[in-house]
Amino acid sequence: MQKEEQHVHDGMVPEDILQRWETRGVSRRDFMKFCSVMTATLALPVTMMGKIAEAIEGDNRPPVLWMEFLGCTGDTEAFLRANQPTATEIILDYLSIDYHETLMAAAGHQAEEAKRQTMEKYKGKYIAIVEGSIPTAEGGIHCTVGGNSALNIVREVCGDAAVTIAVGSCASFGGIPAAAPNPTGAISVSKAVPGATVMNLPGCPLNATNLTAAIVHFLTFGRLPATDSLGRPKFAYGKRIHDNCERRAHFDAGQYAEGFGDAGHRQGWCLYKLGCKGPETFHNCPTVRYNEGTSWPVQAGHGCIGCSEPQFWDTMTPFYERLPNVPGFGVEATADKIGLGIAAATAVAFGAHGVASALRKDDNSDADPVEKEG
DSSP states (O other): OHHHHHHHHTTOOOHHHHHHHHHTTOOHHHHHHHHHHHHHHTTOOGGGHHHHHHHHHSSOOOEEEEEEOBSOSHHHHHHHTOTTTTHHHIIIIIOEEEEETTTOSOOHHHHHHHHHHHHHHTTTTSEEEEESBBOOGGGGTTSEETTEEHHHHHHHHHHTSSEEEEEHHHHHHOTGGGSTTOTTOOBOHHHHSTTSOEEEEOSSSOOHHHHHHHHHHHHHHSSOOOBOTTSOBHHHHSSBHHHHOTTHHHHHTTOBOOSTTSHHHHTTOBOGGGTOOGGGOBOOHHHHOBTTTTBOTTTTTOOOOOTTSTTHHHHSOSTTSSOOOOTTTOOOSSGGGHHHHHHHHOHHHHGGGTGGGGGOOOTTTTSOHHHHHO
């Protein structure tokens, strides 16, 4: 017993836990990798690996009620394609998902009865996950399930939940359904249920690794991770995309792609001039990435559209033009003024990098980017 406790203290996973996962078909290497990824994603010390392993192994899986409203089901699709672990492992081993319209076998009255029973039996103990925004116009008639409006459902379910996780930009901030002129009166979950404990995981779609990490944190510590002023966990939204972008060095050097497919674009130069919103977007996309951690939009050659920020559809468009005058940033209209415009608005992000000298305008402004650099 003392040896096992020492292993946990040192961050090592107890042997008996590894053996039990092997009997389930998960190699100890994969399980250790998962614990390591969760520890790193949550910005925890490596010594916490053992505690995370014990929390996942423990027989304290909270029931989950996953509701879908005004959305495209993209967050569910992202969840289903999660690896490390797979969605099946999450469902069968980590959580008890008692209600999810897309995943559950039951339908109609049977599905609604399953939800009701979970709410009654585990009042104040279950996790509510909400996907999609909540329509409020005309009494909420624009989204109903079982004859009940989304607004009534979310207030009832989230009001009695231990915690609520809003997944995706629609649930977190209203998303595309709330874009002007917002005919359905779509709002976020936190606005629909102002008294509930809500954590936002925006993104279009969310990154399933961040959802898994948030749940692991709850299982390990009995509470959700620390959040920023917008209710987003700091471990995932504490830094700008621009801060960790692999194209950042090209920004600092004044090397920009001028058009999709040009020489600069093919060489991986900065996408700012093509509309990248990374300087104004907080998310861990560059480090966690998508598609089993292989890539993310900027790496693939497409600028960030700022989908994890509030009202991104209104404030970040047009997506293929330089940053608009979004609140708190104030980028100038032309790239040659970026040194002055950004240094004044976001000195922490850009001022220290002295980009003004790299962005000087010369007589060869219309030349190919490679020729200008030479």
